Amino acid sequence: MGTNPLILKKRLQLTLLSPWKKDFPALNEVSADLSPGRLSYLDSAATCQVPEIVIANVADYLRAGQGNAGRGMHGLSERATTVIENCRQKVAKLIHCNSEQITFTKGTTESINLVANGLKHGITSNYSILVTQLEHHSNLLPWQQLCQQTGAKLNVLPIDARGNIDDSQLDMFLSENCALFAFTHCSNVLGNQPNIQHLTDSAKHFEVATLIDGAQAISHDDVNLQQIDCDYYAFSGHKLYAPGGSGILYSKDHSNLEPLLLGGGIVNKTTIADYELRTDSLRLEAGSANLVALTGLSSAIDYINSIGYGAIQRHEQALVTELVQRINNETSFDIVSSLNSKNLVSFFSPKYHCHDVASLLAEKKVAVRAGHHCAQPCLQAIGVKHCLRASFGLYNDSDDIAQLIEGIKEIEETLA
Numbered sequence: 227m228g229t230n231p232l233i234l235k236k237r238l239q240l241t242l243l244s245p246w247k248k249d250f251p252a253l254n255e256v257s258a259d260l261s262p263g264r265l266s267y268l269d270s271a272a273t274c275q276v277p278e279i280v281i282a283n284v285a286d287y288l289r290a291g292q293g294n295a296g297r298g299m300h301g302l303s304e305r306a307t308t309v310i311e312n313c314r315q316k317v318a319k320l321i322h323c324n325s326e327q328i329t330f331t332k333g334t335t336e337s338i339n340l341v342a343n344g345l346k347h348g349i350t351s352n353y354s355i356l357v358t359q360l361e362h363h364s365n366l367l368p369w370q371q372l373c374q375q376t377g378a379k380l381n382v383l384p385i386d387a388r389g390n391i392d393d394s395q396l397d398m399f400l401s402e403n404c405a406l407f408a409f410t411h412c413s414n415v416l417g418n419q420p421n422i423q424h425l426t427d428s429a430k431h432f433e434v435a436t437l438i439d440g441a442q443a444i445s446h447d448d449v450n451l452q453q454i455d456c457d458y459y460a461f462s463g464h465k466l467y468a469p470g471g472s473g474i475l476y477s478k479d480h481s482n483l484e485p486l487l488l489g490g491g492i493v494n495k496t497t498i499a500d501y502e503l504r505t506d507s508l509r510l511e512a513g514s515a516n517l518v519a520l521t522g523l524s525s526a527i528d529y530i531n532s533i534g535y536g537a538i539q540r541h542e543q544a545l546v547t548e549l550v551q552r553i554n555n556e557t558s559f560d561i562v563s564s565l566n567s568k569n570l571v572s573f574f575s576p577k578y579h580c581h582d583v584a585s586l587l588a589e590k591k592v593a594v595r596a597g598h599h600c601a602q603p604c605l606q607a608i609g610v611k612h613c614l615r616a617s618f619g620l621y622n623d624s625d626d627i628a629q630l631i632e633g634i635k636e637i638e639e640t641l642a
């Protein structure tokens with residue numbers, strides 16, 4: 227059972243502590259930028275810190291000797307194969323699918339590119355692709371390129387000024403010989419979650435394939451792919467408390483996909499003139515696997531399971547509520563993120579450039595993200611050029627919020 231966050235009454239103000247913060251050396255020992263002082267790390271939507279248990283497991287793996295999977299009969303090579311296949315099973319269990327449906331990549335971006343590239347052979351100018359205006363560039367540019375290369379039409383479901391998808395044209399776009407509908411599970415700017423079940427079911431009704439970008443949802447949502455029943459789901463290990471370098475692509479059926487990369491480990495037979503690909507999902511994983519990343523991912527999944535998504539959600543939701551209140555009550559900044567956001571708060575002020583504010587906050591050891599967050603069409607729709615984003619992980623607490631708010635207040639005074 228997950229541990230509940232400890233709530234203390236302190237001078238009539240509720241203070242949220244994190245029972246998990248002690249697990250993260252980067253936030254307890256040497257701070258991330260090596261300068262003295264307490265670090266308020268509020269950039270987990272970009273990448274999460276890594277718990278000690280994951281670091282220790284990765285170190286143990288390396289200490290025992292690394293091997294290259296599937297390429298040798300010796301113990302270290304066999305162990306590497308076991309690491310990969312164990313990790314595949316853990317990922318499959320986490321998102322409720324079969325391990326043969328999991329392909330490892332280096333991140334969400336590569337997973338989406340793999341699908342866009344992998345379907346290209348079957349797309350002509352008679353087809354269309356559908357995306358939404360809420361997307362991160364990783365779930366937009368690969369589809370733009372696919373359409374540019376094949377002559378297919380790119381349709382876009384617009385969003386309103388609050389980031390809600392306007393689905394009044396959904397059926398019309400899906401019926402336009404649509405080959406695939408790609409949409410996000412959770413916006414990295416606004417934190418809102420489209421009704422992915424409705425979008426997937428609507429696409430299925432028109433026999434349109436679906437790809438869901440799960441990069442932001444995976445750290446706080448129990449993703450059940452048996453229930454959602456999309457065709458592809460993509461996410462990254464580093465947004466799930468694992469080290470960088472692992473990405474996941476779920477494919478309900480990978481047989482349609484051409485590999486993104488060609489090379490070792492993906493063929494049944496090769497002659498000097500030609501090659502015959504394997505039929506299992508390993509045909510999509512050419513080259514040597516990133517064993518460090520996959521060892522870390524396995525361990526991070528164990529860590530998440532030991533806490534439980536319910537506890538993570540309750541903790542992060544309480545932090546979001548507290549930060550929204552404090553920004554509204556104590557600063558001149560406006561909130562642009564959704565009221566339903568589970569783990570991030572985006573805010574801006576027309577008086578200041580967000581890069582100036584983020585740089586000054588960094589001097590006060592507050593790490594937030596600023597800019598267009600690789601989602602320029604989304605920002606255009608909400609009428610904001612750039613904004614600041616504070617995003618939470620399970621290690622954050624009320625002191626992180628206090629450090630941010632004090633920092634903003636001082637900056638407002640300095641720049642006034």
Ligand SMILES: Cc1ncc(COP(=O)(O)O)c(C=O)c1O
Nearest residue numbers: 333334335362364414441442462
């Ligand atoms: C919604 C969304 N999609 C895709 C990505 C790309 O993820 P990665 O850089 O791990 O490939 C991100 C990264 O922040 C994201 O927030």
